[in-house]
Amino acid sequence: MLKNKKILIIVIAVVIVCAITATVLSVTLAKWQTKADQTIKVDMDVVDYNPSAQYIIYRGLTSDGAFTDDTAAISSWAVVGYRGLVAELVIPAEHESKPVTHILASDTVVEDRLSGNPIITEMTIPHTVIYIGSGVCSMMTELKTVTIKAPPTAESPASIAIANLAFAGCGKLSTFSSERSIEGEESSYLMGTAIKNQ
Numbered sequence: 001m002l003k004n005k006k007i008l009i010i011v012i013a014v015v016i017v018c019a020i021t022a023t024v025l026s027v028t029l030a031k032w033q034t035k036a037d038q039t040i041k042v043d044m045d046v047v048d049y050n051p052s053a054q055y056i057i058y059r060g061l062t063s064d065g066a067f068t069d070d071t072a073a074i075s076s077w078a079v080v081g082y083r084g085l086v087a088e089l090v091i092p093a094e095h096e097s098k099p100v101t102h103i104l105a106s107d108t109v110v111e112d113r114l115s116g117n118p119i120i121t122e123m124t125i126p127h128t129v130i131y132i133g134s135g136v137c138s139m140m141t142e143l144k145t146v147t148i149k150a151p152p153t154a155e156s157p158a159s160i161a162i163a164n165l166a167f168a169g170c171g172k173l174s175t176f177s178s179e180r181s182i183e184g185e186e187s188s189y190l191m192g193t194a195i196k197n198q
Contacts, residue, residue, distance in 0.1 A: 050092060055084025058095050059106050065131075067106065074098060080106035081113050082120065087142070093126035100126060104133040115139055125160075127151040127180070132189075134163035143170045150179030164188040 059067050060074035068074060077095045079102070091100060103125070105113060114120075115138050122145040123137070129148075137143070146167065148160055162184035167173060173193035 050090045052082075052084055052086040052089045053092055055082055055086065056089075056091065056095075057081035057083060057109055057112055058100070059104075059108070061102060065102070076101040078102035078104045078106070079114070080104055081109040082117060083112040085119055087119055087121040088124075089120045089122065090124045091126055091129065093128045099128040101128055102131045102133070103129060103136050104131075105136045116141070118142060121145070123147070125149060130160055132160065132162045132166045135165045135168065136163075137167045137170065138165055139169040140167075140173075141170075142172060143167070144172045145175040146173065146177070148178035148180055148182075159183050162189045165191060168192050170194075 057080050058077045059080045060069065060071065061076045061078050062068045062073050063075040067078070076098050077100045079091055079100060082089060091103070093100060103114070105115065114136055117140045119142065120140055121142045123143065125132075125146070125148045127149045137146075151158065159181040160178070160183070162182055164185065166184070166189040167176070168189070169192040171192065171194060173190070173195060176190060176193075176195055
């Protein structure tokens with residue numbers, strides 16, 4: 001009889017351990033299943049994703065186009081440099097809620113200026129840019145394609161002014177397309193490019 005009681009106690013203990021284990025497993029599985037069923041929504045417009053944007057260097061411009069560091073006086077922005085390794089430079093139409101209107105050289109940016117950049121292969125210029133300065137994009141050794149975007153509305157500038165030698169010496173530049181009219185002498189702003197050497 002004592003032997004039967006020991007066996008009964010062992011059986012009851014095994015049943016209790018199995019019941020506890022089954023309960024713990026089912027609760028854990030239920031929690032995992034609940035978490036697996038939950039979805040996390042991340043809003044990101046892939047069309048607007050621009051990996052080069054964070055590496056662009058800007059300077060503020062006053063309403064008359066002069067450089068300024070006074071944030072209250074900034075009416076638009078000029079792109080003055082680029083410090084990225086992303087080869088496709090896409091200049092955004094806005095920076096800090098103000099339009100990007102110029103691409104210029106700045107005496108405050110030397111190492112990271114656009115002129116002589118050895119990384120950029122493609123450059124997309126938005127409809128808001130109305131002026132590209134003299135020599136600012138010259139001697140970009142890997143630049144092959146420049147695209148100037150059209151204005152989305154009639155309120156945007158219809159033309160873009162490109163100064164002499166703006167893209168001079170970009171020997172691999174073979175595609176230069178503009179969806180807008182250009183003010184400037186093509187033979188000068190594209191001097192020494194693959195386009196003018198054909």
